[in-house]
Amino acid sequence: EMGYEGVEFAGLYDNEPAQIKAWCEELGLTPISAHVPLTEMLADIDKVIADYKAIGCEYIVVPHVSKERHPDGKLFAQMIEEIRTIGEKVKAADMTLLYHNHDFEFKLTPDGKIGLDALYEAVPADLLQTELDLCWVKYDGQCPVEYVKKYAGRAPVVHFKDYYAAGEQTEDPYALIGVNEGEKKESKAFEFRPLGAGVQDVHALLKAAKEADSKWIVVEQDSPSLGKSAMECVAMSIEYLNNMCCKDKCEKECTEAECAACDKKDGCDKKHEDCCEDKAACDKKDKNCCD
Numbered sequence: 001e002m003g004y005e006g007v008e009f010a011g012l013y014d015n016e017p018a019q020i021k022a023w024c025e026e027l028g029l030t031p032i033s034a035h036v037p038l039t040e041m042l043a044d045i046d047k048v049i050a051d052y053k054a055i056g057c058e059y060i061v062v063p064h065v066s067k068e069r070h071p072d073g074k075l076f077a078q079m080i081e082e083i084r085t086i087g088e089k090v091k092a093a094d095m096t097l098l099y100h101n102h103d104f105e106f107k108l109t110p111d112g113k114i115g116l117d118a119l120y121e122a123v124p125a126d127l128l129q130t131e132l133d134l135c136w137v138k139y140d141g142q143c144p145v146e147y148v149k150k151y152a153g154r155a156p157v158v159h160f161k162d163y164y165a166a167g168e169q170t171e172d173p174y175a176l177i178g179v180n181e182g183e184k185k186e187s188k189a190f191e192f193r194p195l196g197a198g199v200q201d202v203h204a205l206l207k208a209a210k211e212a213d214s215k216w217i218v219v220e221q222d223s224p225s226l227g228k229s230a231m232e233c234v235a236m237s238i239e240y241l242n243n244m245c246c247k248d249k250c251e252k253e254c255t256e257a258e259c260a261a262c263d264k265k266d267g268c269d270k271k272h273e274d275c276c277e278d279k280a281a282c283d284k285k286d287k288n289c290c291d
Helices: 017-027 038-055 076-092 113-123 134-139 144-150 171-179 200-213 229-241 255-260
Strands: 006-009 028-036 058-063 095-099 130-131 157-160 162-165 190-193 216-219
Touching: 017 028, 017 038, 028 216, 038 058, 038 076, 038 255, 058 076, 058 130, 076 095, 076 113, 130 157, 134 144, 134 157, 134 162, 144 200, 157 200, 200 229, 216 229
Parallel strands: 006 028, 028 058, 058 095, 095 130, 157 216
Antiparallel strands: 162 190
């Protein structure tokens, strides 16, 4: 009803794969991918593959790893080989393994490489693709647009996630997603936001994902904010995406006829011939108009 076309899983919550598949069919949602803990994959990758293949997922995702498997951890090199082995199994099942990043993957390895890049360098693309979480990329101080471009052709699924951060970050944002138990779970300095309500340049990210041949944009709302429920937040995100002016065309690519026929034209008070001539002066640049 909101307009989402697919779904990414993070656990089946004791439901059988056949039931999940039936629900997806009933709702008209494509089962895209599944976040599965690395420990679960290592314990029984055959069952993981069988379950999510039965549902119809194309991708299986490593969602998070323990501290010793961080780039500066003692098991980072071991993790690379674990992921390589899992990737071979997933590929043999005609599925694709993805790795979902946070910010800690941008730590340096002992030989001075960014951990995330070291992982993708060590494991070939046919065994491991990216699932770039653009919130954590930006939170670490990297440019999310450039990272999407860097892995063009290797970024089939991208996490679009907005956030707000103010001042010195003294509290743990991972507490908001239940990773670090005991940490404070509410923070005025950091919160996840619906798309368009935070610091991300969603227009630029969408353009980069299109140019990178990404197949799916996954809206992720780790925890609700702005006094809204989780469902209200994801509704705000899809509404923002659906109402972006010229979202299907890059600057100046649309013809005058296409602009005249655009169902978003009422949201833009500039004439076609004047559109995007001066982005700095555009009164829509922070709203829902062209990138």
